Amino acid sequence: MLDLTWLLIAVPLASAFVLLLAGKRSNGWGHWLGVAASGTAFVVGLLAFLQMLGLDSHDRAHSVHLFEWINTGELNLSAGLLVDPLSLTFVLLVTFVGTLIHIYAVGYMEHDPDRRRFFAYLNLFIAAMLVLVLADSYLLLFVGWEGVGLASYLLIGFWNYRNDYATAANKAFVVNRIGDLGLIFALGLMFTAFGGVDFATVFAGAESASTATLTGIGLALLLAACGKSAQFPLQSWLGDAMAGPTPVSALIHAATMVTAGVYLIVRSAAVFEGAPNAQLVVAIVGAVTLLFGAIVGMAKDDIKKALAASTMSQIGYMMLAAGLGPIGYAFAIFHLVTHGFFKAGMFLGAGSVMHGMKDQVDMRRFGALRTAMVVTWVTFGLGWLAILGVPPFAGFFSKDKIIEAAFVGHGWQPWVFGLTALIGAGLTAFYMSRLFFMTFHGEARWEDGQHPHESPAIMTVPMIVLAVGSAFLGLILATGDRFYTWLEPVTGHAEHGDPVLPIPVIMATTLVLVAIGAGFAWLKYGRADVPLTAPAASLGTIAARNDLFQDSVNRAVFERPGTHLTRTLVYADAAVIDGAVNGTGGGVAKTGEAVRGLQTGKSRSYALLMLVGTLVVAFFAMLGGK
Amino acid sequence: MSPVAFVYLACVLFAIGSAAVLLRRNAIVAFMGVELMLNAANLAFVGFSRLHGSVDGQVMAFFVMVVAAAEVVVGLAIIVAIFRARQTVSLDEPSELKG
Numbered sequence: 001m002l003d004l005t006w007l008l009i010a011v012p013l014a015s016a017f018v019l020l021l022a023g024k025r026s027n028g029w030g031h032w033l034g035v036a037a038s039g040t041a042f043v044v045g046l047l048a049f050l051q052m053l054g055l056d057s058h059d060r061a062h063s064v065h066l067f068e069w070i071n072t073g074e075l076n077l078s079a080g081l082l083v084d085p086l087s088l089t090f091v092l093l094v095t096f097v098g099t100l101i102h103i104y105a106v107g108y109m110e111h112d113p114d115r116r117r118f119f120a121y122l123n124l125f126i127a128a129m130l131v132l133v134l135a136d137s138y139l140l141l142f143v144g145w146e147g148v149g150l151a152s153y154l155l156i157g158f159w160n161y162r163n164d165y166a167t168a169a170n171k172a173f174v175v176n177r178i179g180d181l182g183l184i185f186a187l188g189l190m191f192t193a194f195g196g197v198d199f200a201t202v203f204a205g206a207e208s209a210s211t212a213t214l215t216g217i218g219l220a221l222l223l224a225a226c227g228k229s230a231q232f233p234l235q236s237w238l239g240d241a242m243a244g245p246t247p248v249s250a251l252i253h254a255a256t257m258v259t260a261g262v263y264l265i266v267r268s269a270a271v272f273e274g275a276p277n278a279q280l281v282v283a284i285v286g287a288v289t290l291l292f293g294a295i296v297g298m299a300k301d302d303i304k305k306a307l308a309a310s311t312m313s314q315i316g317y318m319m320l321a322a323g324l325g326p327i328g329y330a331f332a333i334f335h336l337v338t339h340g341f342f343k344a345g346m347f348l349g350a351g352s353v354m355h356g357m358k359d360q361v362d363m364r365r366f367g368a369l370r371t372a373m374v375v376t377w378v379t380f381g382l383g384w385l386a387i388l389g390v391p392p393f394a395g396f397f398s399k400d401k402i403i404e405a406a407f408v409g410h411g412w413q414p415w416v417f418g419l420t421a422l423i424g425a426g427l428t429a430f431y432m433s434r435l436f437f438m439t440f441h442g443e444a445r446w447e448d449g450q451h452p453h454e455s456p457a458i459m460t461v462p463m464i465v466l467a468v469g470s471a472f473l474g475l476i477l478a479t480g481d482r483f484y485t486w487l488e489p490v491t492g493h494a495e496h497g498d499p500v501l502p503i504p505v506i507m508a509t510t511l512v513l514v515a516i517g518a519g520f521a522w523l524k525y526g527r528a529d530v531p532l533t534a535p536a537a538s539l540g541t542i543a544a545r546n547d548l549f550q551d552s553v554n555r556a557v558f559e560r561p562g563t564h565l566t567r568t569l570v571y572a573d574a575a576v577i578d579g580a581v582n583g584t585g586g587g588v589a590k591t592g593e594a595v596r597g598l599q600t601g602k603s604r605s606y607a608l609l610m611l612v613g614t615l616v617v618a619f620f621a622m623l624g625g626k
Numbered sequence: 627m628s629p630v631a632f633v634y635l636a637c638v639l640f641a642i643g644s645a646a647v648l649l650r651r652n653a654i655v656a657f658m659g660v661e662l663m664l665n666a667a668n669l670a671f672v673g674f675s676r677l678h679g680s681v682d683g684q685v686m687a688f689f690v691m692v693v694a695a696a697e698v699v700v701g702l703a704i705i706v707a708i709f710r711a712r713q714t715v716s717l718d719e720p721s722e723l724k725g
Contacts (some may be wrong), residue, residue, distance in 0.1 A: 600721065602717070602719065603717050604656070604717050607656075
């Protein structure tokens with residue numbers, strides 16, 4: 001089965017091509033083909049997983065050679081897949097959550113005339129994401145990396161007849177491009193330093209490479225990860241990416257694609273081991289983003305944008321964990337998996353709410369939906385408890401581990417990272433509870449003519465499955481350290497050092513902060529009335545509502561100087577380069593104009609000129625002869 | 627008679643020929659001027675031949691005569707063609723080559 005893992009990529013890719021090429025003919029059955037392709041990929045992944053469980057932990061890295069890809073003098077690279085616990089974890093997450101979201105989208109997109117195209121793009125995304133996680137070289141990973149970027153762009157701009165949506169798609173594409181530049185730099189550095197870009201060569205070379213080289217590669221990889229995972233300072237595209245249909249937000253911009261950066265960092269563990277400074281920067285980026293996302297999430301009234309800010313913040317946790325080194329890798333991936341479940345579940349819940357509220361996204365116009373949408377309320381509630389980290393739900397096992405790991409270390413780092421993670425947990429509790437209470441509790445603040453109703457079963461069943469996952473996955477996987485043992489062949493066995501504070505103290509503090517955050521949200525948004533328009537607020541709240549002015553900063557720091565730079569260059573090009581070229585041409589033309597007067601057409605004047613010329617030549621010949 | 631006199635005569639004939647080419651409008655007369663110039667050159671060749679006591683100049687004169695014969699054929703043909711097209715042999719009339 002492990003040798004057939006190429007089917008994982010081939011099936012969704014073939015389905016995407018069929019759907020795109022068959023055109024309107026497949027409108028009637030296209031969405032089911034999409035679901036079937038994704039489902040097949042999941043079954044293949046599951047069989048591969050079961051086979052791998054039967055193997056000894058030393059043999060749990062299986063290479064599949066596909067074909068000779070690049071064959072030049074210096075660089076010889078074959079395209080191949082690396083099936084190991086880490087990639088299989090992603091395969092299962094992507095295909096399982098992906099299939100559920102495919103099913104959900106059949107209902108969600110039912111009235112959309114372009115539903116077939118939507119499924120084609122979703123299949124394309126699944127195929128590209130699987131290339132990304134299964135690749136056995138950075139170059140093939142880059143192919144998948146670009147593929148998911150393309151799918152993300154196409155899906156954010158799926159309703160591109162709306163100008164702002166098309167702009168959002170462009171924004172995501174451009175910001176991602178900056179990150180991609182990092183990956184290209186990393187590829188170049190790896191090739192120069194190690195003479196190859198496949199994982200085996202790079203990881204083997206990393207052991208003896210200089211710290212400076214590894215730091216360079218690490219920082220370039222971090223830039224790539226920041227772009228894809230919406231980490232500070234490349235976070236600005238994720239909020240706007242919510243322009244895409246909600247299933248897209250759930251699958252690509254919450255559960256899978258945005259976590260590719262974390263995958264990249266964890267996969268490149270060997271590089272970061274030799275570059276402690278780059279690793280520290282990873283942790284700092286994670287810590288900054290987790291606060292950034294949480295602060296933005298506290299002020300957003302758009303339910304999807306609040307969830308997007310939360311995604312950013314949670315990926316910040318994963319980055320922080322990945323930046324802590326070997327003790328954090330497994331926790332980062334664990335949180336990634338549980339987050340994939342509960343966040344996708346909550347996004348689907350938000351989609352269900354929008355479905356019943358005529359695409360309303362302003363939480364100030366929700367309220368009291370728990371009676372109208374019982375299934376959505378319960379499933380969303382389970383996701384909410386999971387992200388809060390309430391025991392025994394999934395987030396408790398994954399997030400608390402990260403907080404504990406953040407407190408391990410020497411010097412200032414455990415205090416800064418640990419306290420950041422701790423405060424982040426409190427903020428998370430506040431903004432998620434705010435979102436939950438504003439949507440499902442309190443008074444009904446619906447617009448006239450709104451009759452919220454529960455979504456059809458085809459949408460609620462995936463939500464229920466994800467909610468069950470949110471509730472029990474953490475408990476199942478964390479019991480007996482199952483998940484960590486499973487990942488050990490990749491992440492290595494790490495000695496868990498002791499945190500600077502006793503573990504029970506950390507855990508208790510976390511829970512107290514969570515309770516305070518949730519309680520405060522209940523007082524403000526559950527029990528009290530929520531005004532229909534956002535009230536005047538302090539400077540901090542205004543900043544948070546405006547994404548901490550990320551767009552203004554980007555405009556002032558990058559866009560304006562960039563525009564000026566290009567204008568100057570264009571001017572220099574026109575004045576200097578073109579000036580020289582055109583000047584030469586113009587000079588020749590002017591000379592021609594002046595000289596053409598001699599060309600009278602009178603043969604006698606030519607004869608005279610000829611005679612004079614001959615005489616002049618004869619004169620100089622005589623001078624020379626002397 | 628000194629052979630230098632032939633060179634002087636050649637110079638005079640060349641000057642007359644070039645004056646005819648430059649000053650006369652009639653193409654036939656200008657053409658005759660060209661012939662005169664060619665023959666002035668021939669005379670100079672022959673004169674120098676005598677002066678130096680070699681036959682190179684005389685051989686060259688024969689070449690010039692052969693070329694001149696061919697040139698006459700082409701030149702007269704052009705003049706006739708122009709006359710047929712324009713009913714004139716004035717040199718100032720055609721100015722299609724004006725730049």
